[in-house]
Amino acid sequence: MRKGVMRPGHVQIRVLDLDEAVKHYVELIGLIETGRDDQGRVFLKGWTEVDKYSVILREADEPGMDFMGFKCVDEATLDSLAADVSKLGIEVKEIPAGDLPDCGRRMQFVAPTGHTFELYATKEQTGKWGISDVNPDAWPRGLKGMKATRFDHCLLYGDDLEGNLKLFETLGFGLAEQVLDPEGNKAALFLTASMKEHDIAFIKHEEKNKFHHASFYLDTWEDVLRAADLITMTNTSLDIGPTRHGLTHGQTIYFFDPSGNRSEVFCGGSYFYPDHKTITWKAEDLGKAIFYHTRELNERFLTALT
Amino acid sequence: MATQNVCQISVTNRQQVFSVPKGEPLLMAMEKNNQHAIQVGCRGGGCGLCKVKVLQGDYQTKRMSKAHISEEEAVLGFALACRLTPLSDLELESDHFQLKKQQIQQAI
Numbered sequence: 464m465r466k467g468v469m470r471p472g473h474v475q476i477r478v479l480d481l482d483e484a485v486k487h488y489v490e491l492i493g494l495i496e497t498g499r500d501d502q503g504r505v506f507l508k509g510w511t512e513v514d515k516y517s518v519i520l521r522e523a524d525e526p527g528m529d530f531m532g533f534k535c536v537d538e539a540t541l542d543s544l545a546a547d548v549s550k551l552g553i554e555v556k557e558i559p560a561g562d563l564p565d566c567g568r569r570m571q572f573v574a575p576t577g578h579t580f581e582l583y584a585t586k587e588q589t590g591k592w593g594i595s596d597v598n599p600d601a602w603p604r605g606l607k608g609m610k611a612t613r614f615d616h617c618l619l620y621g622d623d624l625e626g627n628l629k630l631f632e633t634l635g636f637g638l639a640e641q642v643l644d645p646e647g648n649k650a651a652l653f654l655t656a657s658m659k660e661h662d663i664a665f666i667k668h669e670e671k672n673k674f675h676h677a678s679f680y681l682d683t684w685e686d687v688l689r690a691a692d693l694i695t696m697t698n699t700s701l702d703i704g705p706t707r708h709g710l711t712h713g714q715t716i717y718f719f720d721p722s723g724n725r726s727e728v729f730c731g732g733s734y735f736y737p738d739h740k741t742i743t744w745k746a747e748d749l750g751k752a753i754f755y756h757t758r759e760l761n762e763r764f765l766t767a768l769t
Numbered sequence: 770m771a772t773q774n775v776c777q778i779s780v781t782n783r784q785q786v787f788s789v790p791k792g793e794p795l796l797m798a799m800e801k802n803n804q805h806a807i808q809v810g811c812r813g814g815g816c817g818l819c820k821v822k823v824l825q826g827d828y829q830t831k832r833m834s835k836a837h838i839s840e841e842e843a844v845l846g847f848a849l850a851c852r853l854t855p856l857s858d859l860e861l862e863s864d865h866f867q868l869k870k871q872q873i874q875q876a877i
Binding site for chain 1: 809810811812813814815816818832833834835836851868869
């Protein structure tokens, strides 16, 4: 049952070339740049997000994800959730306020799959971009590219899904959907702290700590088709789509940033309440579960990771 | 011989030969040519699926993920085909992508 984690708050992504990456996330996906720090990191957000930033880009020798953070309701919740995580035998490190600009203290830990997660409760709120919070207009003028509305979730690949399930259930997440192999082992987890069908997802993979994609929300299928047009118009590396997922039933397109990190924009999909029964997909029908129309997996979806 | 505008690419492990326009990244030029001698992943130097070993010829590369091409490997001719631009005819091996074994052993 829910324990005070509200939403995916931020993701820090490593890129090989910062300028090329900013062009991808700002000009193509349509995120808003809201700041840079003295380490050269760039801070971005979708226009509907109220906090100052949700995507952090850092130039590095190896693309991938540094960490993903979840925003919690208050500071007291941070301490209680950190204590709960410690009880699982997972070490929790407190990072002081200000280490990320305009962000409060963060409780950081490494999940059984090797991915680094953190919880925080305080970040400067600048409000939705381009519209007032009194009598707000429907949308702001001046949005770019795909006009992504928000950072929505990540899909990560790793080995110990049972361990991650225990960790995220401890944090109050529900298991909205799963993939089970014929022996009943978990091959994928779609976990949520909200009404969304997933706030974080994992797929079973031999290596630890692999990044599959960061996903951004669009309002309509027409917007997804327009995103596909923009991918071609900018000669951007396409993975697959536009299509529909079986899992979550979202409508989607996948493409790559200039450093090979996968991006998704999607719309629609199912919803989840804590009393919902977990939806199960059979691993032997994984093609339909991932790509509902073709019912075939492209190998790249399982192997191209950063 | 490389003519003025075209480089011949010989992928020895797949026994395939194709030509790409000079100055174009090898992997995307191969795709345009409807050839399949090298595995295609992210096309951005990140995932490592298109890792090759160049046996002969001149080329230049853009920045590639250190997770897949270490400095030592780069000296030995390893490269990611999506970040490699041929400067002459090339002889190379594809299919050099490997999962990170050390991490797998830790996971077992």
